[in-house]
Amino acid sequence: MMIRRFKILIVDDAPKNIQVIANLLGDEEYDISYATNGRQALGHIKENNFDLVLLDVMMPEMNGYEVCREIKKSHMFKDMPIIFITAKTDEESLVEAFDAGAQDYITKPFNAAELLARVRTHLKLKAFEDSQQVVIDNALAELKMLNKEIIETQKEVIFTMGSIGETRSKETGLHVKRVAEYSRLLALLSGLDDYEADLIAMASPMHDIGKVGIPDAILNKKGRLTEEEFEIMKTHVTIGYEMLKHSDRPIMRTAAIIALQHHEKWDGSGYPAGLAGEDVHIYGRITALADVFDALGSDRCYKKAWQDEDIFALLKEQSGKHFDPRMVEMFFDNLDDFFDIRSRYRDTD
Numbered sequence: 001m002m003i004r005r006f007k008i009l010i011v012d013d014a015p016k017n018i019q020v021i022a023n024l025l026g027d028e029e030y031d032i033s034y035a036t037n038g039r040q041a042l043g044h045i046k047e048n049n050f051d052l053v054l055l056d057v058m059m060p061e062m063n064g065y066e067v068c069r070e071i072k073k074s075h076m077f078k079d080m081p082i083i084f085i086t087a088k089t090d091e092e093s094l095v096e097a098f099d100a101g102a103q104d105y106i107t108k109p110f111n112a113a114e115l116l117a118r119v120r121t122h123l124k125l126k127a128f129e130d131s132q133q134v135v136i137d138n139a140l141a142e143l144k145m146l147n148k149e150i151i152e153t154q155k156e157v158i159f160t161m162g163s164i165g166e167t168r169s170k171e172t173g174l175h176v177k178r179v180a181e182y183s184r185l186l187a188l189l190s191g192l193d194d195y196e197a198d199l200i201a202m203a204s205p206m207h208d209i210g211k212v213g214i215p216d217a218i219l220n221k222k223g224r225l226t227e228e229e230f231e232i233m234k235t236h237v238t239i240g241y242e243m244l245k246h247s248d249r250p251i252m253r254t255a256a257i258i259a260l261q262h263h264e265k266w267d268g269s270g271y272p273a274g275l276a277g278e279d280v281h282i283y284g285r286i287t288a289l290a291d292v293f294d295a296l297g298s299d300r301c302y303k304k305a306w307q308d309e310d311i312f313a314l315l316k317e318q319s320g321k322h323f324d325p326r327m328v329e330m331f332f333d334n335l336d337d338f339f340d341i342r343s344r345y346r347d348t349d
Contacts, residue, residue, distance in 0.1 A: 006123050007048060010034045011041040011067065012056040012085075021054060021085070024112050025119065038062030042070055045077055051126050052119065055102075057086040057093065065100045072101035079129065081122045085110065174345045175294055176205035181341040182290035189330040190282060203255035204287045207262045210240025234271050237263055254283060262287040265322045285324040289315075289331060292322070293338070 008030050010018050018034045025032060033048065035041035037059055045053070053071070057064035064084060072078050083104040084097045097105050104118055184201035192200070211219060214236050218229045225233060240259030244252050261275065261284025268276030280288075296306045296314065306314075312332075319328040331338065 004127065005029065005031050006051040006126075007031045007033070008119070009041065009044055009048075009050045009053045011036075011038070011053065011059075011064070013037060013059040014056075017056070017085075021115070024115060038064070038067040038070075041067055045071060045080070050080060051123055053080060053082045054085050054119075055082055057084055057088055057097070065096055068097070068100040068102055081126055083118060083122065085115075175298060178294045178341060178345045179207065179287065179290045180204050181345065182293060182338060183286050185334070185337055185341065186286045186290060186327060186330065189334060190286065190327070192282075199250055199254045200258070200283055200286060202251050203258055203283075204290065206240065206244065206255040207258050207287050207291060208236060208240065209243060209255075210236035210238065210259060213239040234263070237261075237272050257281050257283045258287045260284070262291055264288070266324050267321045270322070280324075285327055289323050289327045293331070294342075297342070 006029065008025065010021050010032060011034070012018050012021075013036050015036065018036070022032050022034070033044055033050070035044055039062060041053070041055075044050075055064045055067060059067075064086065068082050068084075071080060071082065078101075081103040082101065083106060084102050085106045085108065086093070086097075087108040089107050094105055103122055106115060106118065180201045183204040184197045187197035187200045188194070214233060218225065218232055221229070237260050241256050244256035244259055247253065247256075260272070261281050264270035264273065264275045264280040264284055265288075266277060266280065266285070268274050270280075293311065293315065296311045297308070298305050315323065315328055315331065319325045
């Protein structure tokens with residue numbers, strides 16, 4: 001096992017003082033560098049990760065206090081231990097040294113044994129802190145990896161849950177993924193931040209989870225639903241909301257809002273509450289457009305996929321009625337991005 005050689009920087013404008021300290025420390029345990037002024041010292045520190053700095057106070061141009069403050073300003077070097085070695089013995093100088101960020105203060109003429117003991121003590125502390133930082137960094141890296149795995153697992157579970165409703169209604173396998181990506185894009189275009197856009201993208205696949213409570217005879221009916229059947233179909237939004245609303249997790253809270261409100265309409269003619277305009281949560285408004293755009297372009301048990309020009313005509317006609325007109329405008333202004341998502345998540349035969 002290699003023994004660590006500590007790197008020490010000695011800073012003093014008198015070369016003779018540097019030599020005395022260097023001789024005391026010796027070169028068997030330590031790699032010693034030196035500087036005769038503050039600027040030179042800061043240059044050395046930028047290029048080397050020293051374990052300890054022995055610093056004089058009274059130097060021309062830039063005194064030791066100023067050098068110490070400059071070192072402590074840096075995030076990279078702020079934990080570098082500094083011991084002042086100076087002829088200044090007054091209390092004000094001592095206080096200023098510690099205010100500047102020094103770890104210790106030795107007055108000249110110093111006792112050799114005392115100097116060596118303090119140097120070793122601070123180096124042991126530095127080595128211990130470094131070893132603890134390695135442990136902390138490794139633990140944080142592991143936590144970050146575990147957190148990433150948890151998030152990926154959550155995504156898989158959410159997409160699987162979202163696919164349950166789609167599978168029961170014999171809808172296309174990648175519908176939930178496309179709706180997720182359309183929703184993320186609309187969220188970002190609406191001015192929401194990355195965190196909230198990711199929440200919507202992760203939650204939107206569960207917009208139709210309530211369909212698990214709808215009878216197959218209604219869910220997969222090929223013909224037009226009767227008024228009574230449609231009333232039953234509409235309950236999927238409240239069923240989904242009741243399934244999701246009990247969690248305090250941000251993803252599940254977002255999913256609950258989307259499940260409940262993705263069939264509300266801008267003009268108030270939607271369900272279940274007949275909300276209008278911005279009373280419909282932006283999550284619901286985003287998912288409504290994303291869901292309808294994808295649903296119209298996909299084959300379903302009760303219809304064939306629409307042509308793009310027919311979809312576009314309907315979206316424009318329903319702007320300000322079914323859909324938030326601002327959302328529709330953003331959709332058409334960024335049509336290539338929506339087509340790119342559709343292409344990446346196209347259903348296979």
